[in-house]
Amino acid sequence: MEDLIGQGRAAIDMIIDPDSFREGEVGELSITDEDFGASAVIGTAELDGEICTIIASDAMTANPKFPVVYAGIIGLEEGYKMAQAVYHSIKADKDKPLAEKRSIVLIVDTPGNGAGKHEEIFGMNKSTGAYQMALADARKVGHPIVAIVVGRAISGGFLCHGLQADHVLSLGPKFNTMIHVMPITSISRITKLDIEWLQELAENNPVFAAGPDYFYKLGGVEELIDSIELIRERVVAHVAEVRTKKLAGRDDELGPWGRGALSVERGSRVARSKVIQTMDDEFAAVAERYLS
Secondary structure, three states: OOOOOOOHHHHHHHHOOOOOOEEOEEOOEEOOOOOOOOOEEEEEEEEOOEEEEEEEEOOOOOOOOOOOOOOOOEOHHHHHHHHHHHHHHHHHOOOOOHHHOOEEEEEEEEOOEOOOHHHHHHOHHHHHHHHHHHHHHHHHOOOOEEEEEEEEEEHHHHHHOOOOOOEEEEEOHHHOOEEEOOOHHHHHHHHOOOHHHHHHHHHHOHHHOOOHHHHHHOOOOOEEEOOHHHHHHHHHHHHHHHHHHHHOOOHHHOHHHHHHHHHHHOOOOOOHHHHHHHHHHHHHHHHHHHHO
């Protein structure tokens, strides 16, 4: 297999323990594709002998209620379905000690959100926001969350399904894996800037470039994986690493904050910490006016 684009379900079987996936079941939640969110895959499995929650996109399934939801797009129903899987994971393990809280594995292959007219009217932003909040809540109460990009991780789809993870992994560029907010062709069209100049700029500034290798330089991906056969091994290893850090109280090294620090180590986003410190200092100077 040359790549895993569109193969979210196949990736599930590559990662979990054999024959352990119970689709549609997470804690007290029991749901079928026919209920809602047909292209979102959720369920419970075992990973290296331990229970885990699996959340993936099925690019081979469309949502018949919403024409814009196909090819792995995360739409209105999919966001809520994924959020439910997370909150039922939290509920199922709420009385368990930190060391026993199940991991949540996100298998990422999404070209974005389904921004159709009906989805916008009904509140798709609330759906995807609910999913992001669910992952943040799970991360903060101790669930190790690891995302693995096996295909596309684009725009708002990646924002809600991936970037709230403790660690983000990705197959390397040779597998046609794509990570970006907007391709350079679109940036050129919108900004009216010459595409050749933008491509040249991207060589020294990964913010403008698309692809997992550039996102790695930004600190947005903890590890690039150069073999499909290594996906399971690396996911298991990162779940263990994340759990160890949570048990040691090193949460600031995980999630978005951890990746912010990682970007500085890799020589990009070096102004980030300075901007944050400046904002903190400016707020501290006037805080008494508003907090007293």
